[in-house]
Amino acid sequence: MERKKILEIKNMNISFCQYQKGMRQEELPVIRDLSLSVHEGEMVAVVGSSGSGKSLLAHGVMGILPYNASMGGEILYRGEPLTEKRIRKLRGKEIVMVPQSTSYLDPLMKVGTQICKGKKDLVRQKKLDQIFSRYSLAKEVQEQYPFELSGGMTRRVMISTAMIENPRLVIADEPTPGLHQKAAKSAMEHFRELADMGAGVLIITHDLELALETADRVLVFYAGYTLEDAKTEDFCKEETLRHPYTKALWRAIPKNGFQYIDGVQPYVKDMPSGCPFAPRCSRCSEKCHGEIPYREVNGGYVRCVYDS
Amino acid sequence: MILEAKNISFRYGENGREILKDFSLKADSSERVGLAAPSGFGKTTLCKILSGYEKPDRGQVLLDGKPLEQYGSYCPVQLIWQHPEQAVNPRLRMKSVLEEGDQVDPALVERLGIEKDWLNRFPVEISGGEMQRFCIARAMGKRTRFLLADEISTMLDLITQSQIWHFLIEETRRRQMGMIVVSHSPELLERICTRVIDLQKTQS
Numbered sequence: 001m002e003r004k005k006i007l008e009i010k011n012m013n014i015s016f017c018q019y020q021k022g023m024r025q026e027e028l029p030v031i032r033d034l035s036l037s038v039h040e041g042e043m044v045a046v047v048g049s050s051g052s053g054k055s056l057l058a059h060g061v062m063g064i065l066p067y068n069a070s071m072g073g074e075i076l077y078r079g080e081p082l083t084e085k086r087i088r089k090l091r092g093k094e095i096v097m098v099p100q101s102t103s104y105l106d107p108l109m110k111v112g113t114q115i116c117k118g119k120k121d122l123v124r125q126k127k128l129d130q131i132f133s134r135y136s137l138a139k140e141v142q143e144q145y146p147f148e149l150s151g152g153m154t155r156r157v158m159i160s161t162a163m164i165e166n167p168r169l170v171i172a173d174e175p176t177p178g179l180h181q182k183a184a185k186s187a188m189e190h191f192r193e194l195a196d197m198g199a200g201v202l203i204i205t206h207d208l209e210l211a212l213e214t215a216d217r218v219l220v221f222y223a224g225y226t227l228e229d230a231k232t233e234d235f236c237k238e239e240t241l242r243h244p245y246t247k248a249l250w251r252a253i254p255k256n257g258f259q260y261i262d263g264v265q266p267y268v269k270d271m272p273s274g275c276p277f278a279p280r281c282s283r284c285s286e287k288c289h290g291e292i293p294y295r296e297v298n299g300g301y302v303r304c305v306y307d308s
Numbered sequence: 309m310i311l312e313a314k315n316i317s318f319r320y321g322e323n324g325r326e327i328l329k330d331f332s333l334k335a336d337s338s339e340r341v342g343l344a345a346p347s348g349f350g351k352t353t354l355c356k357i358l359s360g361y362e363k364p365d366r367g368q369v370l371l372d373g374k375p376l377e378q379y380g381s382y383c384p385v386q387l388i389w390q391h392p393e394q395a396v397n398p399r400l401r402m403k404s405v406l407e408e409g410d411q412v413d414p415a416l417v418e419r420l421g422i423e424k425d426w427l428n429r430f431p432v433e434i435s436g437g438e439m440q441r442f443c444i445a446r447a448m449g450k451r452t453r454f455l456l457a458d459e460i461s462t463m464l465d466l467i468t469q470s471q472i473w474h475f476l477i478e479e480t481r482r483r484q485m486g487m488i489v490v491s492h493s494p495e496l497l498e499r500i501c502t503r504v505i506d507l508q509k510t511q512s
Contacts (some may be wrong), residue, residue, distance in 0.1 A: 049465035056497040151390070152347025177462045180346040206465045208418035227371040260470035264421055264438065278407040 003039040005079065006169050007061070011034050014056050028268050030058055031224050033294070034073070038169070038200035043192055045203045045211035047249075048221025049265050053231065054204045055100055057172045060173055062097050063087040092117070095164040098172040100204075103153045105146040110204030112142030114199055115160050124164065131160045135186065139268070152179050159187050163194075170201045176210060188214045200266035208235075220246050223265050223276040226294070229301035242302035245277045275304065309337045309372050311358065311385060311454050311486055317369035318353060327353050328364070331510070337453070337486040340477070342497035345507035352390065358488065359387035365401045371453065382410050384453040388460045392439040396431045398416045403427040405442055410449025417445050420475060437468045444472065448479065454486045461496070473500055 014031040031053040038044045048054050059065045061075060063084055075082040077095070087095065106114055115131075116124045135156040146154060147204060153197055159175055172191060176184040181303065187304055188203075192214045195201045204213050212235050220228040228243040238256075241247050251259040263280040274289035281288070287305050294303045319326045327350035335341045345351055346495040356362040358369055360376050360383045369376045371384060389395040396405050406412055406427070420441045426434055440460060447455060457476070461469040477500065480487050491497050497504045 048371055049468060050463055067448070070408075112341040151352075155347075183347060184492075206463070208466055249466050252470040254470075254493070256471050256497045256500045258473075260474060262471070264423075264468075265435075267425075 003041060003271075005037050005039055006042075007036075007038040007079070007202065008074075008076040009037070009061070010074040010076070012057070012060060012071065012075070014053070014069055017068045017070070029224065030268055031060075034226055035294075036219055036226070036229070038202050040198050040200055041195055042217070043195040043201040043203065044217045044219065045205060045215035046219045046221055047205060047208050049206060049210055052221040052265065053224045054206075054221055055173050056203075058097060058171045058204055061087075061171060062091055062095070082125065093165060094167060095169045095171070096165050096167040097173045098159050098162045098170070100173040101159070102146075102151065105158065106297045107146050109145075110142065111144055111146065111157050112148070114146075115142075115157065115164055117161075117164075126244055127164055128208075129161070131163050134190070135183065137159065152183060155179050156183065156187070158290045159190070163190065167194065168199050170199055171204070173204045174206070175203065176205065176207060184210055185213070204287075208249060220249070223271065225276050225303060226301075227303050229279065231300060231306070234300060240298070242297050242307075243277075243304050244281045244283055244299060244306075249281075253304065309384075309453050309486065310370075311335050312370045312373075312489070313354075313358060314367050314370060314496050316354075316357060316364040316369070318350070318357060318364045320353075328357075330367070332367075333505070334471055335454075335486050337484045339503065340480070340489060342501035342504035343488060343490045343507055344492070344494065344497060344504060347492070349507060351507070352458055355387050355456045355488070355490060359383060359385045359456055361387065377467065382449070382451045385451070385456065386447040386448045386452045386454070387456045387458060388440075388443055390459040390462065392436060392443045392463075393431065395443055396439060397462060398431050400430075400505040402428070402429055402431065402434065402439075402442055404486045405431070406446055409446035412445050412449050416448060416479065420445050421471065421481075436463045437465065440464065441472070444476070448485075452485065454488070455480060456488045456490075457491070458490045460489070469496075 012031060012034040015029040018026050018028050020026050029071060046054055046057065057093065060071050065071060093171055112128060115128060137156055149157065162170060170191060188210060191201050191261045203211060203215060212232055215232055218230050218232060219226055222245050230241060234240040235250065237256045238247050238250050241250060248261050251257050261280055266272060266276055275292050278284045278288040283306060292303050292305060294301055298305055309379060313331060316328050316331045317326060318328040343351060357364050376385060422441050422445065426438060461472060489497060489501055
């Protein structure tokens with residue numbers, strides 16, 4: 001049975017306009033040719049290093065990109081274009097986001113009021129209490145201000161702001177750093193439950209190991225490009241993975257050998273032509289500097305000239 | 309050298325919860341000690357006390373038997389913070405951030421993979437992983453004897469995490485620097501550390 005697509009992004013591009021010396025402006029492309037879809041009941045993880053443009057993807061969908069950013073491509077929500085007007089109406093209700101930075105909380109509002117978004121009826125209060133006990137947050141925390149919380153508590157409070165709604169699409173931007181393993185797992189399981197109840201969940205994270213425990217599919221981001229779209233099972237062993245970068249990630253997992261490769265992700269301003277991973281890739285050849293197709297291989301997608 | 313926390317107790321403010329109670333820890337330069345505990349336990353607070361940013365209400369921190377505050381202008385115990393973006397001055401170029409350290413060896417900067425081009429950038433113009441490399445370099449100045457790493461790789465991708473830890477293990481071994489590592493990942497601590505302490509067991 002084909003499940004309905006909740007979110008579909010086609011060929012998304014995001015670029016920033018930056019001032020250079022004086023009045024000269026420069027376009028800085030940060031996301032290039034991104035396509036992804038999230039189905040009902042599906043949990044998709046976007047994994048990539050910091051600076052690969054993951055957060056902007058979330059901001060692009062939510063319509064909260066900064067003023068100097070421009071976005072191209074198409075975003076469909078339940079089959080229809082997600083226009084600025086539509087996202088304004090839906091965000092915070094049907095479409096919720098768990099932001100990455102702890103600075104997204106209102107510093108002058110008590111935690112409880114903030115999570116309930118000002119509404120304080122009995123139903124909400126009861127739900128809030130349930131969520132709090134689930135994340136082992138003490139009831140007193142509801143009466144505290146954000147500055148009084150530890151890093152991990154802030155994280156749980158931000159997740160609660162999304163959980164209090166009945167969302168159809170959840171976009172979580174790095175929801176777990178600073179959480180200890182048990183709390184991180186519990187949060188991921190909660191996202192999983194939302195998916196099992198029919199919502200589409202998009203988790204943006206750099207924690208591949210955690211993503212693999214709960215997600216259905218994993219998209220690998222690198223320097224603004226999607227290099228691979230793989231099923232979670234593909235990560236069971238190195239051989240079923242497609243892109244050399246994904247394989248390198250796999251080998252860097254502490255329990256898979258903790259190996260590393262040299263170099264760093266290229267900066268957007270000095271991006272190599274062709275494959276962005278080419279300078280660090282052991283299989284790099286002449287054809288890697290040309291146009292790299294994004295194509296289907298073994299039930300997943302890969303942006304590489306090699307098959308595996 | 310031996311870093312020792314002796315019966316430390318600490319609370320924030322007058323009426324705050326007692327975060328650390330009669331806590332003791334001893335580590336020498338040849339060790340990489342891992343600390344594991346759930347969030348909100350006081351790991352960061354402990355790191356701040358061990359590196360002299362906070363004073364314990366009771367107890368003391370000793371380095372080779374001498375109280376930490378008697379070491380003069382440069383604290384030989386240096387902390388690498390969890391959030392590099394909050395640990396650098398946003399108005400300084402990265403080369404000035406490096407200069408805040410204690411005569412950081414240029415060879416070390418190079419081995420950390422810091423590129424010349426980044427030196428002229430401001431913190432907003434580099435990624436978290438790149439910034440953390442600067443923070444590590446800054447903490448590893450000439451007179452640093454002990455290094456505290458408070459969840460320093462949570463914001464890094466796996467490859468960068470592995471890169472940075474391999475570097476730190478090699479460098480601390482070479483300079484006989486002790487290290488205390490805080491992380492929530494048991495597998496990571498197992499890879500890095502010579503021994504791991506579960507704080508929950510010591511403090512209950």
